[in-house]
Amino acid sequence: MCLVVECIGMAAFLAIQAPVLKKYPANLSVTAYSFFFGVVLMVAVSFFMTNGSTDWILTRSEILAVIYSGTIASALNYGIMTWSNKILGPALISLYNPLQPLFSSIMSQIFLGSSIYLGSIVGGSFIIAGLYMVTWASYRERQATAGVTPGSLVSEPFLHGKSADQIGHIFSGSSSIAPNPKSSD
Known part of the structure; x- marks a missing residue:
């Protein structure tokens, strides 16, 4: 049951995230806000699921496991997924799950x-x-x-005909690049 809910939740998360990234292109901020609200919900549920204050005390190895899972397995993973969702869209991102x-x-x-x-x-x-x-x-x-x-090969390089300002926008993640005037004729 939890696995089905997780799959539905992840699909909804990726589908909702794509239009948000078009309006608000700061990938890491969107990921940070997602994590913040997830932490708030988990802490709220944890208060109802634990019996006492002893459940909140962690050993040293548990603290290291929480730090690893929070930074590498979660933050890095979702940061990369958010960046990829901005470029590829939610369908291809969920395909790789x-x-x-x-x-x-x-x-x-x-x-x-x-x-x-x-x-x-x-x-x-x-x-x-x-x-x-x-x-x-x-x-x-x-x-x-x-x-x-x-069967034909496209031989035009990625940055062909782009000004220095447009190249800066490409690498900064901004999507407000004017189309190349050479490609419209």
Whole structure:
């Protein structure tokens, strides 16, 4: 039940985040606000779920685990997802969530010595093949809508014809770049 709610919640989060990022392009601030409200909700629920003040006392290893999961597993993960959502959109970002079990099984084999079974290898192969096919189809669709014929190579460099001001906007994450006047004729 919790897994289904998490999947629905994550899909809603990514779908709502895409228009927010168009209006408010500061990726890290959007991620920080999301984390802030998540922490507020978790603390509020925790007050009702714990029995006493002893449940709030953590050992040294638990504190290190919380710091690691808060910074690396959560903040870095969601920061990268927010940045990617701004560029690619929520559909492609949510498409890569099935890679988590695959990497979890690989990491558990490396760090915990867990066995990787044939089913995990076959399932991981299907996940990677499916992701490749959807990403390839999305790429082909973008080429078709841009007017590039299949099989032709686009040889124009990424920054061709851009002024220094426009290049600065590209790397700062601003989406208010005027179109290239050469491409409109």
